[in-house]
Amino acid sequence: MATTRKLLTLAMVRQGENILLGFKKKGFGQGKWNGFGGKVEMGETICQATIRELEEESGLIAKAMDKVAILEFEFLNDPVILEVHVYDIVKYEGEPIESDEMVPQWFPVNDIPYEKMWLDDLIWYPEYLKGSKFKAYFLYEGFDKILKHSISPVQELPL
Numbered sequence: 652m653a654t655t656r657k658l659l660t661l662a663m664v665r666q667g668e669n670i671l672l673g674f675k676k677k678g679f680g681q682g683k684w685n686g687f688g689g690k691v692e693m694g695e696t697i698c699q700a701t702i703r704e705l706e707e708e709s710g711l712i713a714k715a716m717d718k719v720a721i722l723e724f725e726f727l728n729d730p731v732i733l734e735v736h737v738y739d740i741v742k743y744e745g746e747p748i749e750s751d752e753m754v755p756q757w758f759p760v761n762d763i764p765y766e767k768m769w770l771d772d773l774i775w776y777p778e779y780l781k782g783s784k785f786k787a788y789f790l791y792e793g794f795d796k797i798l799k800h801s802i803s804p805v806q807e808l809p810l
């Protein structure tokens with residue numbers, strides 16, 4: 652089966668010992684807490700899409716960010732591979748506000764609601780929280796079972 656790749660973004664916002672997550676009200680991942688992001692649109696760079704999606708979903712305006720990971724998600728019997736570019740938002744302006752897609756809320760990093768998040772988050776968040784840069788791959792069967800995964804640290808990631 653020929654595969655196609657979809658480019659997506661995921662913005663992670665941390666302040667000291669707290670992390671900002673959004674509760675997805677609709678669409679893919681509805682009912683889960685996640686970072687803020689979405690599809691890269693035609694004619695847009697991945698960085699531009701990260702900034703746009705963060706503002707659309709949380710009201711925050713990114714002023715400085717650092718790419719920390721590339722996550723690949725494959726779903727059994729589905730030819731579409733999701734390539735998710737994860738950015739740590741180092742500096743931002745504004746206050747989190749509810750959008751029609753997300754309800755933002757701060758959580759202590761030692762009390763992340765993993766039971767209401769994608770299963771993969773349990774695997775890669777600890778790497779992210781340590782400050783590592785990494786690439787990871789996940790093969791899902793449906794949305795609630797990971798059949799296979801790998802995670803490897805990298806020195807640099809392409810912009």
Ligand SMILES: COc1nc(N)nc2c1ncn2[C@H]1C[C@H](O)[C@@H](COP(=O)(O)OP(=O)(O)OP(=O)(O)O)O1
Nearest residue numbers: 659660661678679687688689690724735769771772
């Ligand atoms: C499958 O595992 C995933 N885990 C995590 N943690 N995050 C994921 C996973 N799959 C996708 N994501 C992220 C990537 C994006 O940030 C969102 C999905 O974005 P969405 O499909 O809602 O994109 P939009 O452009 O906002 O969609 P609409 O055009 O439908 O509004 O989840």
